[in-house]
């Protein structure tokens with residue numbers, strides 16, 4: 001039994017192939033985690049790094065509390081089951097299962113007990129004296145599972161264990177593995193390219209594509225709240241229908257239009273409560289997603305209707321799938337059409353080819369994505385809300401409140417669009433808000449707050465007690481003001497970046513050798529950032545060498561840090577203060593360092609112009625620029 005922690009894990013193969021990028025997740029004890037995605041997305045590589053069969057290029061892997069990057073596979077307390085079973089053909093089932101335990105020199109009676117126990121759990125006791133070749137694929141896979149569980153591993157890793165089995169057996173083994181997980185009460189990590197396997201087995205699923213994690217969530221949440229178009233299309237059969245289109249708001253209504261069709265639906269603006277309103281003026285292309293089960297051939301089923309032209313019907317027994325096209329001109333289309341739609345219909349539904357039918361749409365289950373980024377435009381935790389406001393006489397009026405503007409926000413009087421990020425809203429303050437809803441989003445408390453005539457979003461702490469009304473604050477350093485599409489005020493940049501290198505230096509150190517203090521040569525390391533050198537621990541230097549290679553000393557690095565991670569000192573990076581951004585409660589020195597700007601949190605009475613910035617290499621994010629890998 002064990003939890004796992006993967007922190008900024010990367011894998012770059014010797015040929016330069018970047019197979020896994022910045023993989024981070026916490027896996028709780030006893031979870032059943034499934035890695036799923038198309039072939040080549042990095043699932044097996046990640047699993048093999050956890051197993052210790054593949055080196056981790058950068059990042060940290062913990063099993064329980066122990067960092068295991070450099071721990072041998074056999075010492076990681078894990079067991080792995082492969083697709084091809086990897087059984088010894090000349091040994092009996094019993095011997096196959098006992099083999100690993102014999103290598104570990106366990107007492108004979110203990111081996112016997114463990115093998116028989118595992119055989120009992122898996123229902124293969126009667127085959128113990130048989131050889132693998134006398135068994136079916138499913139039975140062999142059970143032996144492979146048995147060989148793993150006799151070791152009582154803390155973590156079970158399974159790499160496409162069912163893909164060699166036929167469809168019927170796969171379904172049966174799927175539920176056996178789920179039951180096995182329940183029985184063993186051990187952490188399972190399971191790799192598959194089959195979304196049905198993932199959905200039916202995982203307590204949580206990691207969807208991957210091209211080496212990047214797309215979304216980590218429960219099966220139900222992946223289906224209900226896909227974070228991007230890829231996840232929306234990957235999870236669920238038949239694939240979600242996608243249409244390019246636009247959204248245009250007129251007062252309390254939003255018109256949803258699909259390109260190249262007559263589909264034009266008048267919907268209440270409440271359907272778009274989490275949508276950034278910049279998507280609602282008809283100027284940005286969106287991709288509308290609607291699953292086949294959220295459309296009906298009964299025009300009365302839902303309040304939104306549209307006509308489509310039937311191309312063919314697939315009868316599935318329990319129900320059928322009607323293939324149609326919202327573009328009524330599209331006759332006889334064979335192959336892909338961007339306006340094609342699949343509709344789930346009752347079994348036995350019959351339509352003529354080219355018949356025009358009226359269907360209804362369940363827009364409560366609409367998914368909308370940005371046509372360019374393909375990210376959901378209504379994420380479960382909205383990143384920001386855009387509201388109208390005005391500035392006059394050093395005060396800003398928005399959301400029914402008038403707030404004195406701090407010196408740092410210096411814009412002309414006039415009307416503005418104000419972007420308020422969710423991260424800018426805090427509880428406690430002097431703006432009155434009404435709590436209209438509270439949602440649990442994967443353990444985070446998302447609170448919907450009515451302020452003036454708009455709804456904002458905020459994350460509440462686990463212990464925050466919220467009444468019907470609350471007082472909130474808006475962190476003004478995070479807001480942006482724009483006018484006619486032009487930015488007038490940017491949020492304060494909270495991620496400083498500077499170029500860096502790591503250097504090694506020959507030094508002599510005093511060491512006790514045979515009772516005498518002697519001077520011996522040694523190596524010391526520094527992180528050189530913008531002309532200043534900072535001592536770098538051996539541990540950190542080793543981490544950079546391990547991830548970046550022996551030639552790390554010639555490579556360009558970049559360090560990232562926030563304004564609070566900098567201290568002012570006697571020595572350090574020379575910086576010229578260009579201005580002070582005073583946000584009232586907090587002040588920041590905006591400094592020039594070479595051609596970069598660095599923001600530094602400073603006291604209210606700060607006045608200097610030439611300063612030295614000190615950084616602690618141990619807390620910085622350190623990136624190898626060339627390959628785009630975070631090494632620390």
Ligand code: ADP
Pocket residue numbers: 013014015017018019037038039040041042043044045046
């Ligand atoms: P998946 O398990 O999702 O199918 P893998 O983790 O096996 O994907 O592979 C991820 C990517 O890394 C693929 O593009 C694959 O070709 C590449 N890859 C895998 N193993 C190696 C290797 N030993 N050397 C170079 N590239 C590799």
